[in-house]
Amino acid sequence: MIYKKIILKTKGDFMKVEILIKQVRLEKNMSLVELSRLTGIDRGHLSRIEREEKEPKISTLIQIAMALKVDIKELYKIIP
Numbered sequence: 778m779i780y781k782k783i784i785l786k787t788k789g790d791f792m793k794v795e796i797l798i799k800q801v802r803l804e805k806n807m808s809l810v811e812l813s814r815l816t817g818i819d820r821g822h823l824s825r826i827e828r829e830e831k832e833p834k835i836s837t838l839i840q841i842a843m844a845l846k847v848d849i850k851e852l853y854k855i856i857p
Contacts, residue, residue: 793856799827801845801852815844 802812809827813820818840825831833841840847 794824795854795856796833796852797828797854798823798841798845798852801847802827805845807845812841813845816840 781788793841802809809820809823813823816823818837823841826837838849838852842852845852
């Protein structure tokens, strides 16, 4: 097998990532209540993720991406 080496810039022990869920959700004219209904994720939990008070699991990001009909890469941005 051939593996592609990926180098990520990190700050300390953590990679800095900006969550863009709210921006994408608003571009799709979707309310937090509707996103909650489509994903089955509590509205409060989604709100905390959008405000970056809670870090989402990858499975949560996948659920949100599917509900918003976007590629998962559109939901976050790595900060250099």
